Amino acid sequence: MTxxxxxxxxxxxxxxxxxxxxxxxxxxxxxxxxxxxILRMLADGRHCVCEMxxxxxxxxxxxxxxxxxxxxxxxxxxxxxxxNGRFLxxxxxxxxxxxxxxALDEVLR
Amino acid sequence: MTxxxxxxxxxxxxxxxxxxxxxxxxxxxxxxxxxxxILRMLADGRHCVCEMxxxxxxxxxxxxxxxxxxxxxxxxxxxxxxxNGRFLxxxxxxxxxxxxxxALDEVLR
DNA sequence: GCGACATCTCATCGTTGCATGAGATGTTCC
DNA sequence: GGAACATCTCATGCAACGATGAGATGTCGC
Numbered sequence: 001m002t003x004x005x006x007x008x009x010x011x012x013x014x015x016x017x018x019x020x021x022x023x024x025x026x027x028x029x030x031x032x033x034x035x036x037x038i039l040r041m042l043a044d045g046r047h048c049v050c051e052m053x054x055x056x057x058x059x060x061x062x063x064x065x066x067x068x069x070x071x072x073x074x075x076x077x078x079x080x081x082x083x084n085g086r087f088l089x090x091x092x093x094x095x096x097x098x099x100x101x102x103a104l105d106e107v108l109r
Numbered sequence: 110m111t112x113x114x115x116x117x118x119x120x121x122x123x124x125x126x127x128x129x130x131x132x133x134x135x136x137x138x139x140x141x142x143x144x145x146x147i148l149r150m151l152a153d154g155r156h157c158v159c160e161m162x163x164x165x166x167x168x169x170x171x172x173x174x175x176x177x178x179x180x181x182x183x184x185x186x187x188x189x190x191x192x193n194g195r196f197l198x199x200x201x202x203x204x205x206x207x208x209x210x211x212a213l214d215e216v217l218r
Numbered sequence: 219g220c221g222a223c224a225t226c227t228c229a230t231c232g233t234t235g236c237a238t239g240a241g242a243t244g245t246t247c248c
Numbered sequence: 249g250g251a252a253c254a255t256c257t258c259a260t261g262c263a264a265c266g267a268t269g270a271g272a273t274g275t276c277g278c
Contacts, residue, residue, distance in 0.1 A: 009190045009193045012160055014163075017146055017150075017164040018149040018150060018164075024139065024140060024141060027136040027139035027140040027145065028136075029136075030132060030140075030213065030216060031136040031137040031139075031140040033133040036129035036136065039216050040127040040215070040216045043217075047124075048120050048255095049254070050120050050122065050254070051120045051121055051122065054123075054124065055124040055126040057126060059237080060256095061237090061238080061257085065236080065256090066236090067256095080245085084245085087254070087255090088255065098217075101214065104139065104213055104217075105210070106149070107148050107149045108152075108209060108213075109152055141265085159224070167267085168267080168268080169226095170225075170268080170269085170270095172225095174226090174227090174266080177226080189274095193276075194274085194275050195274085195275050196224070
């Protein structure tokens with residue numbers, strides 16, 4: 001039922017490129033199995049570095065590097081345990097995580 | 110329980126690492142702005158390579174490389190235009206895209 | 219068939235990202 | 249205070265990634 005004024009297919013060369021910078025940045029954070037594992041573990045509650053390093057099978061200074069990236073992106077934050085300050089417990093920043101999820105959903109929608 | 114009357118926090122060193130391989134793989138595909146832009150454009154319908162290259166501001170052979178990765182992952186598929194076979198039109202494979210989205214949601218949930 | 223066009227593949231190169239090791243900071247316990 | 253522990257930061261080497269150019273394949277119009 002399409003009116004056929006033109007039979008030739010006409011690629012549109014004037015389309016606007018979508019803004020996917022936020023989604024790509026969020027995906028880059030999730031693209032590493034260690035960082036994805038961190039975020040998945042923190043979805044169930046707070047954990048200290050040594051717990052996550054053991055569960056994920058990586059060294060602690062390696063994990064700390066990945067945590068620094070997530071921290072700089074505002075996705076997680078750390079606080080020392082009240083009873084034993086040796087342990088740094090990380091938790092997710094749900095607002096930032098939700099924003100990342102929304103940006104990704106906008107692309108995969 | 111492990112300790113006696115101890116109030117010391119006891120990090121659990123026996124936690125199982127979550128399986129985030131699928132999510133990380135999906136995120137790696139979305140982590141490049143060109144590939145994210147492709148998927149976002151294809152969410153609105155099929156497009157040929159030259160259209161997407163123009164909209165995203167990249168050269169066609171560059172875009173073709175990114176399309177090859179999405180194709181290998183099964184996320185998109187290509188077919189020539191019926192009326193003018195010069196143009197390859199790409200469309201999303203919604204089942205694979207939905208699986209990627211589910212894997213990412215499992216991490217960000 | 220030939221020339222123009224659309225797209226792909228491959229090799230290369232510069233850049234980025236990750237794991238590692240060493241050293242620094244902060245915390246607890248004695 | 250000092251030892252042991254938990255974590256961070258920084259510099260380095262290596263592997264993966266992305267952009268580019270050249271050449272190959274396939275399609276169209278003449």
